[in-house]
Amino acid sequence: MDTVNKDKKERKVDFNLIADSGVADYSDGDIIVIDKLGVKPINENIKLDMILMVFCTKGRMQCDINEKTYMANAGDVIICLPNSYLSNYLISPDFESHIIGLSYSASQRKISLTSDALDIFSYVAQNPIVHLDAERQVLMSKYYSMISHKINNPHGLFHKEIMHGIFECAFYELCALISPHIQYEFGGGNIKQANLIFKKFIDELSKNEGRMRSVKFYAERLCITPKYLSFISKSVSQKTALYWVHDYTMKAIVRYLKYSNMSIKEISEKLEFPNLSFFGKFTKGHLGVSPTEFRKRQSIKKEGQ
Incomplete structure (x- = not known):
């Protein structure tokens, strides 16, 4: 695997930093989309100040998230929440992914902090790799295809609202996939x-x-x-x-x-x-x-x- 991150410096990575780096295919102040990881890699250990979803479409990626090592393969989604620490990430030479980020301020506005949402975030904090079955891989690819289409055809009324709508659909699809694995207290156990x-x-x-x-x-x-x-x-x-x-x-x-x-x-x-x-x-x-x-x-x- 190719090493992407070698330094041990810490750097806060938020929406504006990624937008200003020039690697984004789309950015509207709330949502950011990156089609390729590693075009201009950030060579520090990083602390995220945003929600980041990495849909691995080919190859594999290894990364330390909050001091624990995870491996993501094709068909997996990595979900990193605000205040997550990322370091020591490696990608295979054939690695490909689609990356969608939501700014911290937008996440506070758009995601209702119900008890269900809080439970899902707590689960993701401990289990950031979501394994998609074949059907959901196709579904996520379709969501990204719609996002890509809108990026390439940015004109028209409600463009930003449509982009946000597609993102929210993809996000809640992942939440629906995660929710059956969450442990709840029921009947004393x-x-x-x-x-x-x-x-x-x-x-x-x-x-x-x-x-x-x-x-x-x-x-x-x-x-x-x-x-x-x-x-x-x-x-x-x-x-x-x-x-x-x-x-x-x-x-x-x-x-x-x-x-x-x-x-x-x-x-x-x-x-x-x-x-x-x-x-x-x-x-x-x-x-x-x-x-x-x-x-x-x-x-x-x-x-x-």
Whole structure:
């Protein structure tokens, strides 16, 4: 790897210093964009006075952040918060990256310091490398492509606002990726946010008592997207959100077929299926037999006991 930083002098690096160095492809007073790292390297140990996100697209980078050594590979994002100390950074000869920075003053204006945001910042301070899966690598590349397009086509109304909007979308995508790994206090012990969301999902399923609902319905109840709910469910339980929706509905169907005197039509209506035909197909798809046949077999079993 090529050594980029050798000196042990300390230097405060803020938005204005990088903007004045001439390495930026874009700067508007709040956001700065650099397409290549190391064009004019800063040869001191540095203290950041801004938020810096480095999306590694090729090669690898090693860096000490707050006296701890980290390695970032292609597909990783390095997030450095204000007051972070960086030193001893090395890059491989083929290293390529996209860098986006947010000034300290802009970060205070734009990022609402909710409890969730504070938890995420606390996590990032200890875990500055975010590993992106293939899907999110593509997504981050698309965000950067939009930023690059706007840099190359700077004319038009609301140019700065559009740039800020794209940055904020990319930033919150990373926050969404980070949030399931955060530890929370719950019930006297530590629990990951993913587990907490999954528990709330199961609670909603229980309260709904098996009524036919979509994954979207539960996602809206939890104020998250259906895709994120499915991701959480798969991460925690190794089963999809749709599996659990169907599982709770089928448990209710079996319970009513076995222990109630309701007709098939009444069960279908109670569980709010759109029609009796769909209820029959749904039940047969899970039990292998029609609701009528299932109930008949249960009666035979009782008589044989």
